[in-house]
Amino acid sequence: MIQTLSTIARTLVAAATFSAVAISAQAQGVTGDVQAGQKKAEMCIGCHGIPGYQNAFPEIHKVPMISGQSGAYISAALHAYKKGDRKHPTMRGIAGSLSDQDMADLAAFYASQGAGKTAAETPRTAGTAAAALIEKGACASCHGANFSKPIDPSYPKIGGQHADYLFVALKSYTVEGNNMIGRSNGVMAGIAKQFTHAEMREIAKYLSTVDGELKVVPQSRFR
Numbered sequence: 001m002i003q004t005l006s007t008i009a010r011t012l013v014a015a016a017t018f019s020a021v022a023i024s025a026q027a028q029g030v031t032g033d034v035q036a037g038q039k040k041a042e043m044c045i046g047c048h049g050i051p052g053y054q055n056a057f058p059e060i061h062k063v064p065m066i067s068g069q070s071g072a073y074i075s076a077a078l079h080a081y082k083k084g085d086r087k088h089p090t091m092r093g094i095a096g097s098l099s100d101q102d103m104a105d106l107a108a109f110y111a112s113q114g115a116g117k118t119a120a121e122t123p124r125t126a127g128t129a130a131a132a133l134i135e136k137g138a139c140a141s142c143h144g145a146n147f148s149k150p151i152d153p154s155y156p157k158i159g160g161q162h163a164d165y166l167f168v169a170l171k172s173y174t175v176e177g178n179n180m181i182g183r184s185n186g187v188m189a190g191i192a193k194q195f196t197h198a199e200m201r202e203i204a205k206y207l208s209t210v211d212g213e214l215k216v217v218p219q220s221r222f223r
């Protein structure tokens with residue numbers, strides 16, 4: 001318990017730093033437009049609009065579900081790819097071509113696609129091993145008791161996300177000094193580094209079975 005509390009304290013300090021960054025990003029005063037975002041999403045649906053679509057880098061895994069994700073998080077993630085804080089080459093290339101307005105519009109559009117899907121308040125019970133790992137990392141203290149109610153809108157919903165993607169994402173927070181792989185994030189780096197890859201798999205497997213708000217909305221081209 002004491003160990004958990006000190007983990008929470010350490011991560012909250014990091015979280016405060018992160019929020020300051022998130023607020024300055026919002027201060028650019030860009031408001032997203034759902035319809036504009038729908039048109040711009042044409043360049044996204046080839047991957048994010050196809051159920052079960054897989055990406056082969058850095059290993060084969062399903063692309064993340066982003067429909068129903070928090071708008072502020074989508075926008076924060078796109079800015080992180082553009083800035084290079086997130087290294088995934090495909091998404092860096094795509095985000096690099098987007099303006100702040102494009103990102104705000106896309107975030108508004110993808111967040112709006114979650115309408116009508118609300119995760120159960122209480123997540124399904126985790127097995128003993130997964131429960132201990134989730135407790136150790138204090139995941140619910142930031143991502144919400146059901147993993148779909150983050151304490152800050154710029155934090156992601158992770159409940160029900162694809163297990164193979166969650167595993168790749170968790171690993172990426174521990175990678176440093178690689179131009180192609182990795183995410184620099186003060187909050188999640190400290191958390192992810194506490195776990196072995198086997199433990200990350202266990203956590204990812206459990207989170208993917210939790211009732212969530214994320215989905216893939218298949219779309220035909222718009223014109």
Ligand code: HEC
Pocket residue numbers: 040041043044045046047048055063064065066073074075077078086088090091094106156168169172
């Ligand atoms: C060629 C396939 C492809 C296309 C096209 C694509 N993405 Fe992605 N996207 C990915 C992959 C793969 C990832 C996971 C990258 C990683 O590991 O960080 C990703 C990650 C993301 C994330 C982060 C999700 C999360 O949970 O952190 C967002 C947001 C996103 N994409 C939005 C978009 C938007 C908006 C577009 C269109 C403008 C787009 N993507 C186009 C493959 C694609």
Ligand code: HEC
Pocket residue numbers: 011012015018064076077080133134136137138139140141142143154155156157158161166169170183185187188191203
């Ligand atoms: C102190 C707050 C905090 C705690 C505790 C925390 N997270 Fe996070 N988590 C975040 C933030 C903030 C992000 C977004 C980081 C970024 O922008 O890349 C994030 C991102 C993630 C992502 C990437 C999601 C995606 O769609 O790419 C995963 C997976 C994740 N967290 C899992 C966990 C797990 C599992 C635990 C517990 C073992 C945990 N987190 C504990 C704040 C937290």
